Amino acid sequence: MASGLAALLDDVAAIAKMAAASLDDVTAAAGKAGSKAIGVVVDDAAVTPGYAMGFTPERELPIVWKIAKGSLRNKFLFLLPGALLLSAFAPWAVTPILMLGGAYLCFEATEKIIEAIARVTGKVDKTPHVEELALSSAEMEAHKISGAIRTDLILSGEIMAIALATVADRPFAIQAAALVVVSFFITVAVYGVVGLIVKMDDVGVHLAQRSSAATASFGRGLVKSMPHLLKTLSFVGTAAMLWVGGGIIVHGLEHFHLNALPHFIHHLSELAGHTPALGGVASWLTFAAGSAVVGLIIGGVIVALVHMVSKGKH
Template structure:
């Protein structure tokens, strides 16, 4: 009896060691995959705050929470199982699907730019009362949340593709575990940062009402600077959609051996890398700018085609 119990305990210990080793493998794979996707994560964090801009303070965090839940649904209901199935049965389809998503990002960013230019040309501005009423409506909120979740679907798809490519040589269980950890960690990180950004003005108001003169001055400065920060993030978010979407298309062209545009951008990037100061940064900026130009051209073509369709609303 004692020997049987000892054997059972030995089996349990062996299973525990195996589970711990597997968990270590999953954690290591997730860390490697997440680090590869960090560039798209930064883009995601820059894009999302724009969808919570202009609403009343009490609606900001609920909107971010709705978008975060939508992001989790995107990842766990569609992207994660889809990525694993494609990897197992149709790896050839991953690149075309990503290119369609990249084209959508380019279209959305280009349309935002055109709308901003048309609004500036018209010189029409809504009164604060009308703007506040419009932005507080449930309909406008639902539209913005839906738009944010659609954009998240594309960005999260790129994150999943990068992460999956990083662990493609690992067993299926390790791939699945790594993608789950990456999905949870990056969603929590991105939307935690977004929630902090959209509430920074409230933090500034709180600081401006108490503490030392330095604290109150810092709080007032924070409140005054946040509109400019949010506007900057809106611009960065639109640019991010262009360079991420354009980058997806550039890599897709290279994948299909249509090398003219990718080779030209990569050549410029390599030349920038040899700059005497901050060569790596210059190389990245050059590639991002080249990708953004491609994204703007593709987005412009799609916008033009869609606006020629009879009956399509502006």
């Protein structure tokens, strides 16, 4: 009886060790996958606050919450099953899908840059469209949320594809668990940051009304800094789209042994890496800049093609 109990305890201990090892594998795989997708995460966090701005303060967090729920729905109902099916039945398709998504990010970023230049030069009408003016507050909110969730679907798809490519050599169960962890924690992180950003001006107003002169001054500074912060986030988001999209395409070309352009960018990155005291940073910045240039060129070509097709239809 005692020996049977001892054997049972040994089995339980062995199972516990296996579970702990599997958990370590999942954690390591999820961490690696999440770090590879950080550029898209930055873009997601930078783009989303714009969808919640312009509404009354009491509606801002509910809007962010609705977008976050839509993001979780995108990931767990559509993207996660799709990613696992790809891993099981068509792993060869992951890189082409990544490259298509990267090209879309380049297109979006380039179009934003062109629109920004058009606004600065006065070549675009800055007044709201008649259709937008005709919408009620509730309809405008639903319209913004729907647009944010569509954008999230693209960005989340890129995150999932990058994460899948990172853990493609791991067992299927580890892949599935890692993607679940990445999906959940990235969503919490992104929309937690977004919620903080959209409420920052309200926090500033609250602090500005305090009796302490230092606290009130800090609050007023916070309110005044918000427009600059949002502009900075827009710039960072656009830059992230270019370097992430271009980087995905560069890595995809390497995957298909089209090495001339990737080798050139890597060579420049290695040369920059020899900079005293700034080796690693200079190397990364050079690769990111090279990827962004590739992204801008590809995005420009796609924008031109889209405009040609659009003009052909009219």
